Amino acid sequence: MIKIPFNKPGFVGNEQAYMAQAVANGQISGDGEFTRRCHAFLEHELGVAKALLTTSCTHALEMAALLLDIQPGDEVIVPSFTFVSTINAFVLRGARPVFADIRPDTLNLDETRLERLITPRTKAIVPVHYAGVGCEMDAILAIAARHGVPVVEDNAHGLLGRYKGRWLGTFGCLATQSFHETKNFTCGEGGALLINDPRFIERAEILREKGTNRSQMFRGQVDKYSWIDLGSSYLPSDLLAAFLLAQFESRDHIQAQRRRIWEFYAARLGDWALQHHVSLPFVPEQCEQPFHMFYMLMPSLAARQALIDHLKTKGILAVFHYLPLHLSVMGRQFGGQSGNCPVTESVSDRLVRLPFYIALSEKDQERVVTAILECPATK
Ligand SMILES: Cc1ncc(COP(=O)(O)O)c(C=O)c1O
Numbered sequence: 001m002i003k004i005p006f007n008k009p010g011f012v013g014n015e016q017a018y019m020a021q022a023v024a025n026g027q028i029s030g031d032g033e034f035t036r037r038c039h040a041f042l043e044h045e046l047g048v049a050k051a052l053l054t055t056s057c058t059h060a061l062e063m064a065a066l067l068l069d070i071q072p073g074d075e076v077i078v079p080s081f082t083f084v085s086t087i088n089a090f091v092l093r094g095a096r097p098v099f100a101d102i103r104p105d106t107l108n109l110d111e112t113r114l115e116r117l118i119t120p121r122t123k124a125i126v127p128v129h130y131a132g133v134g135c136e137m138d139a140i141l142a143i144a145a146r147h148g149v150p151v152v153e154d155n156a157h158g159l160l161g162r163y164k165g166r167w168l169g170t171f172g173c174l175a176t177q178s179f180h181e182t183k184n185f186t187c188g189e190g191g192a193l194l195i196n197d198p199r200f201i202e203r204a205e206i207l208r209e210k211g212t213n214r215s216q217m218f219r220g221q222v223d224k225y226s227w228i229d230l231g232s233s234y235l236p237s238d239l240l241a242a243f244l245l246a247q248f249e250s251r252d253h254i255q256a257q258r259r260r261i262w263e264f265y266a267a268r269l270g271d272w273a274l275q276h277h278v279s280l281p282f283v284p285e286q287c288e289q290p291f292h293m294f295y296m297l298m299p300s301l302a303a304r305q306a307l308i309d310h311l312k313t314k315g316i317l318a319v320f321h322y323l324p325l326h327l328s329v330m331g332r333q334f335g336g337q338s339g340n341c342p343v344t345e346s347v348s349d350r351l352v353r354l355p356f357y358i359a360l361s362e363k364d365q366e367r368v369v370t371a372i373l374e375c376p377a378t379k
Helices: 015-025 033-046 057-067 085-091 137-147 198-208 214-218 238-249 251-275 301-313 329-333 342-350 362-373
Strands: 050-054 075-079 096-100 122-125 152-154 174-178 191-195 295-297 351-353
Touching: 015 033, 015 238, 033 050, 033 191, 033 238, 050 057, 050 198, 050 238, 057 085, 057 152, 057 174, 057 191, 057 198, 075 085, 085 096, 122 137, 191 198, 198 214, 238 251, 251 362, 301 342, 301 351, 301 362, 342 351
Parallel strands: 075 096, 075 122, 152 174
Antiparallel strands: 050 191, 174 191, 295 351
C-alpha cells in the first residue's frame, strides 16, 4: 500500500470560501471577478502585458499555435524531453515537429544545438523550463532573433522561477502556465497564456471566446458580439479561478514549504549521490528555481527501476517522467529514430522524481531518504 504518494494537492485555506463567494456572486461561468483577480495577480507579479486564464496549459499552447498562425508544413522546434502538449498543440495546426536534444545538466533544450535545426520553414521555438529552472534564454533569444522566429515559453513548471533576475514567462512573445494538480499553484486543471507582445492581445481574447468578440462587448467596445475568427472555449469557470486565487494569495506559504522540501532532499542525499554516481538537480547561478520538483538521475535504467521498486515496497511512490517524444508512435511518424537525441534518451531512462507536495512532513521525507539510502540496488 502506498503511504507516501508522489503528489497530493495542497489546500491552503481560502479555496472553499472563495468558491462560495463566486456562487454568491451569481457568476460561475468564465471571466468573472475571480478570473479578473487572477489575471491582475499574474500581470502585476510578472509584469506581463496580459495574462489570460485557460482551461489548461495544453489549451494555452493551442492558443499560441493559433496566434502564430501555424500552417500545415510549418516546423516547430521543441525539446524531445517534454510533455506531449508542448508539440501536439502545434501539430494540431499541421506543424511538423523538430525535436531538439537537451543539456545533460539542466535537462533544458540544448541551445548549442538549436541553430542547426532552423530552416526557412521554422515558425516557432518552444523551450521548456524543466523543473522551473530557466533555459539559456539569452542564447535562445539571440538565435531566434537572428532568424526572425518567435519564441513561446512552455513555462508549465516555472511560475515564479527567474533567469538572470527576470521572471520565466516574460521572455517569449507568448508563454504558457499550468495549474494542474501537480503544479505549485493549482485549481485541479487549469492554465494561463501570458502575452508579452501586446500585438497578440486582441486576437487572443477572441480565440479564447470561441472566435467571437464577446470580451469587447462586455467592455462596451461593441454593442453585440459575433463570429469573427477561429477559436474555441478556452476560458475556465470562475469557480476554478476562485480556487486558484486562494492559492496565488498563499504564494509565500506555498513557496516556503516547497523550498523546505527541496532543500531537505538536497542536503540529505548529496553525499550519497556523490558516492553512488547519482546526479541531483543542477541549478545554474543565473537561475532562481521555484522548487517545482526534486529528481535524481540514476546511473542506469536498471538502477532507476530497482530504486522505484524498492521504494514501492516501503509504501513510497517515486515516478519517472517524460518518454522521448521523438521515439513515441507519433514522433516516429515524423521521422524520429533511436539515437537522434542521445541525452534525452539516456535521461528519460534514468530519471526518477521523489514525492513532493506541501503537506509532506519532515518525518515522511526522512522515511523517503532512509529508504533510498538503504536501497540494495545502489549499494
Ligand atoms: C512541460 C509541460 N507542458 C505542458 C503540460 C500540460 O499541462 P496541462 O495539464 O495544464 O495541460 C505539462 C503537464 O504537466 C508539462 O509538463
